[in-house]
Amino acid sequence: MKKLPRSFLLLIGLLVCCSAIAEEWQDDFSNPEHSQMVWWGNWESFAINKQGQLQSQAAEAAESVLFHESTAAIDAEWKFWVRISGTCSAYNLIRFYIALEEDDISSNGLFVQIGGANKNITLYQQTEGEARKIIEDTTRKKLLDADASYVHVRVTRSEDGVMHLYSLVEGKDSVWTKEGECFVPMLSSKYSAIVIKNSKKRGYDFYIDDIYVKGEVQNTPLTDEETYNKASIQLQTESISPNGDGWEDEACITYYVPTQKTTAKLSIYTANGVLVKHVPQVSSSSEGMVCWDGTNMNGQIVDIGVYVLHIEIQSPTIPTLRQRYALSVGR
Numbered sequence: 001m002k003k004l005p006r007s008f009l010l011l012i013g014l015l016v017c018c019s020a021i022a023e024e025w026q027d028d029f030s031n032p033e034h035s036q037m038v039w040w041g042n043w044e045s046f047a048i049n050k051q052g053q054l055q056s057q058a059a060e061a062a063e064s065v066l067f068h069e070s071t072a073a074i075d076a077e078w079k080f081w082v083r084i085s086g087t088c089s090a091y092n093l094i095r096f097y098i099a100l101e102e103d104d105i106s107s108n109g110l111f112v113q114i115g116g117a118n119k120n121i122t123l124y125q126q127t128e129g130e131a132r133k134i135i136e137d138t139t140r141k142k143l144l145d146a147d148a149s150y151v152h153v154r155v156t157r158s159e160d161g162v163m164h165l166y167s168l169v170e171g172k173d174s175v176w177t178k179e180g181e182c183f184v185p186m187l188s189s190k191y192s193a194i195v196i197k198n199s200k201k202r203g204y205d206f207y208i209d210d211i212y213v214k215g216e217v218q219n220t221p222l223t224d225e226e227t228y229n230k231a232s233i234q235l236q237t238e239s240i241s242p243n244g245d246g247w248e249d250e251a252c253i254t255y256y257v258p259t260q261k262t263t264a265k266l267s268i269y270t271a272n273g274v275l276v277k278h279v280p281q282v283s284s285s286s287e288g289m290v291c292w293d294g295t296n297m298n299g300q301i302v303d304i305g306v307y308v309l310h311i312e313i314q315s316p317t318i319p320t321l322r323q324r325y326a327l328s329v330g331r
Helices: 006-013 032-039 227-229
Strands: 023-027 046-048 052-054 063-071 074-084 093-100 109-116 121-126 131-137 149-157 160-168 177-183 190-199 206-218 230-234 251-258 262-270 275-284 288-290 304-313 318-330
Touching: 023 032, 052 190, 074 093, 074 109, 093 206, 109 149, 109 288, 121 149, 121 177, 121 190, 131 160, 131 177, 177 262, 177 275, 190 206, 206 230, 230 318, 251 262, 251 304, 275 288
Parallel strands: none
Antiparallel strands: 023 206, 046 052, 052 206, 063 190, 074 149, 074 206, 093 109, 093 190, 109 121, 121 131, 149 160, 160 177, 230 251, 251 288, 262 275, 262 304, 304 318
């Protein structure tokens, strides 16, 4: 089986998480003057209504945008709710950009789409103007195929880059529903943005309110250099073929950490960042090994391709150690 170039493996392996300055902000649009100072863009296509909600006001078919400074990127949470008083379509939807590198909706970033052709809640990653779905629960399509839909949305991103998307649709859900999770290794943010896309007759049908954002800026290394110099984390093979022949059927990571007690957790993702499986946490002394047998959460052998192994080593006495490796899976 052909192995991956070592340079590519090193590039994946050296990715580390970051942390820095804390940020927290919110806007319930109860103070129109304040909102109009901190948000900028197509204000002619928006208004703050009598209920203190941001409402679209486009007289014609349009894509209307407001920007807000926002640098939250790790250990972060974004919450808001939207109302869509009509049936969604490819021409009628709301996007909330939780992160943008520039005040330009074509720049790199992440956005939640509410509505669209599938009438659901989806998280997209946008790179060089191209957007791809990274979280979508295909069993929850047509969630918004009814008038006056209120949707509460919550997105989180942990220190190690794992993202979760939750939603609560009034009239359909009684509790938060997890839409899914994925892995985003690096996230740069300077702005958030509200985007409303409407057809000619739907310019007044979109509402958004109670935006809350908190998190840290991703700009300085989190890892402890001295601890990393003493620690050892090593993937034992660059490729596996989980076909049951007893040869390279699983991938194992061995580790040593200069502390008395550790806990190791291994997560496996596709090359596109979709979660494949969590390997249960393993408690040990200062050293141990955790393995993946090439199966997904349903116990099925995964497809041939490249996967990312993310391991966390935790201890009460030192900072969490994290490492990522690329692994080739064949047959």
